[in-house]
Amino acid sequence: MPVKRAPRPIARIATDESLPVANAPVAKAPVAPLPIVDAEAPDAYRRRPRQSRGQARVELLLEAAASVIAEHGLQAATAEAIALRARTAKGSLYQFFPNRDAVLAALALRYADEMRAIHERAFPIDPHGLPLDRLIDRIVKPLAEFHDTHPAFRRVFATVEGPGDDTRSAPTRLRAQLFESFVDRLDVLFAARNPKLATRDRRRIALVAASLGQSLLARRGRAVAAEKKPLLDDLRRILLAYLQPVLEPPVVKTKREPKGEAKPAPKKR
CATH class of the missing domain: 1.10.10.60 (Homeodomain-like)
Structure with missing residues (x-):
């Protein structure tokens, strides 16, 4: 009888740790980021x-x-x-x-694992004590530094557009998994920052913020050295302007009595 061979191990990335949601209603808390597993590769x-x-x-x-x-x-x-x-x-x-494609898949796995570790370090457990601009810097700056020190990252994870889009390649799948994991982390973070934000709105805002960051960091990776800092500064300003109204809603002040005007004395009975 033919001998059955054991299935080959699947390529995977280590599990993402979940972030606690402080002061957020349990019913509205988003699902914690799931493990990233490339089950097809x-x-x-x-x-x-x-x-x-x-x-x-x-x-x-x-x-x-x-x-x-x-x-x-x-x-x-x-x-x-x-x-x-x-x-x-x-x-x-x-x-x-x-073959050569297997080398690229292994390189993509290594990059994805390093990126996941950056995500874990960048996202604070309790985001309430940080001003929004510092919170953005805490997430954006390490990602920009990673792009600077890994110039091949953008090309390894480049998405091919058009009829020949290879959506089944390992780097393409890993890129999609990393992006979804990052959106999940933003979703959890935003829920902790503003528990009153509706679930659908919060998810959309997380998706837009992640897409802005991905697009501008990729463009920055193709830029000459003189343009890198201005592009990073622009990204920080755009994210701050976009997120501030929803993550730092203005405090409604109660109307005070004008100074210098004495209140009328109560009438004697």
Whole structure:
């Protein structure tokens, strides 16, 4: 009888931690961010390294792929180019990866895991004590720094538009999962910041804020050095102007009696 093989492990990203919702009604609290799991993607590796020497070689190949992509674009990252940049034989790449696309999938998984860790550090547990501008900076600045230190990130996760849109590729799915997880985190944060905000409005505002950030950070990644800071400042101003009316509603002041006018004395009976 033929021997049944065990299913290959799926590629996945570690679980997102949920954020507590302070002072928010339980019935209106959004669902905490779920684990990001790429259930459709097979394991990116042909053979996972177990020894430190093999792990170092894989890291070298991934760094080489990132360098080629950052300098010459995604299409230039062939197996030959990656091996050449890593100063190793092409057979060394095939020892761990079945093909060039598997290298890109592994690189995307590593980027996604690093991005998830940034999300966990950026989002405060209790957002009430922070002014809105500082809260925005706490989230936006680490993301901008990540884009600056990982120039291949934007190209690895680039979405192809048109009839040939490859929505089944691992990087495309991971990008969508990361975005949805980020919107979930904003949703939880906004519920804690303003418990009176309607669920549908809160979700829409989180989606718009995340889309603005993603779009401008991607544009900033393509900009020359002189434009990077102004674009980041513009993004912060746009988010502040958009979120301030809903997350910091104006306080209604009670009408006071004008100073200097004495109140009439009560009449004696």
